[in-house]
Amino acid sequence: AQTVTQSQPEMSVQEAETVTLSCTYDTSESDYYLFWYKQPPSRQMILVIRQEAYKQQNATENRFSVNFQKAAKSFSLKISDSQLGDAAMYFCALMNYGGSQGNLIFGKGTKLSVKP
Amino acid sequence: DTAVSQTPKYLVTQMGNDKSIKCEQNLGHDTMYWYKQDSKKFLKIMFSYNNKELIINETVPNRFSPKSPDKAHLNLHINSLELGDSAVYFCASSQPRRSGNTIYFGEGSWLTVV
Numbered sequence: 001a002q003t004v005t006q007s008q009p010e011m012s013v014q015e016a017e018t019v020t021l022s023c024t025y026d027t028s029e030s031d032y033y034l035f036w037y038k039q040p041p042s043r044q045m046i047l048v049i050r051q052e053a054y055k056q057q058n059a060t061e062n063r064f065s066v067n068f069q070k071a072a073k074s075f076s077l078k079i080s081d082s083q084l085g086d087a088a089m090y091f092c093a094l095m096n097y098g099g100s101q102g103n104l105i106f107g108k109g110t111k112l113s114v115k116p
Numbered sequence: 117d118t119a120v121s122q123t124p125k126y127l128v129t130q131m132g133n134d135k136s137i138k139c140e141q142n143l144g145h146d147t148m149y150w151y152k153q154d155s156k157k158f159l160k161i162m163f164s165y166n167n168k169e170l171i172i173n174e175t176v177p178n179r180f181s182p183k184s185p186d187k188a189h190l191n192l193h194i195n196s197l198e199l200g201d202s203a204v205y206f207c208a209s210s211q212p213r214r215s216g217n218t219i220y221f222g223e224g225s226w227l228t229v230v
Contacts, residue, residue, distance in 0.1 A: 045221035106159040
C-alpha cells in the first residue's frame with residue numbers, strides 16, 4: 001500500500017524566515033512522482049513543486065525547494081523568505097508512474113501560518 | 117482563461133435531492149478526475165477518466181455517477197444526497213507522461229447537504 005505521512009499538522013514561521021515542512025512516503029515502486037500542493041483559504045489546489053523520483057537533483061521553484069531523499073523516502077519542502085501569502089495548507093502527494101493514472105495519494109496536510 | 121473550471125462553486129441542497137457538478141478543461145488533456153476533500157481536509161480520488169473511458173473507480177457509493185461526454189468534460193451526478201456527502205469536490209485533469217504527470221485542479225465545488 002502507498003502512504004504519505006505529514007507529521008506536522010501545524011507550523012508557524014516569521015515573515016522573511018525559512019521553514020521546512022516534512023513529508024515521508026511509502027511505495028514499492030521505483031518510478032514515481034512527488035508533489036507539494038498549496039491550498040489557501042480559497043480552497044484552490046495550487047501546484048508548488050514537483051519531483052521525479054529518477055532525478056537525483058532536488059527540484060527548486062523560486063523560494064521553494066525540496067530535499068528529496070529517495071532511500072529514506074523523505075520529501076521535505078523548504079520555503080525561504082516566507083511571505084504572508086504563503087500561509088495555507090500544504091499537501092504532500094505521491095503518484096506512481098506506471099500505476100493507476102492520476103491516483104494521487106495525499107498526506108493529511110500541514111497548516112502553515114506566517115507571522116508578520 | 118481558466119484551465120479547469122467547475123460549476124457550481126457553492127451548492128446547498130436538502131437530503132434526498134439529486135445534483136450535478138459540471139467540469140470542463142481547456143488544457144487539451146486526455147485524463148480527467150474527481151477528487152473529494154472531506155471535512156478534515158483529507159483528499160482522495162473518486163474517479164479517473166481517460167479519453168472518456170473509466171480508469172479508476174474507488175470505493176464510491178453508486179449514488180455517484182460520473183459522465184464524460186467528451187474528453188474535455190467530466191460531470192459528476194449525485195443521487196439521493198446524504199449528509200455525509202457534504203464536502204468539497206475537485207475536478208482535475210492531466211496529460212499522463214507529459215508535464216511530469218502533473219494534475220491540475222479546478223477551484224472546487226463546495227457541497228453542503230442539509
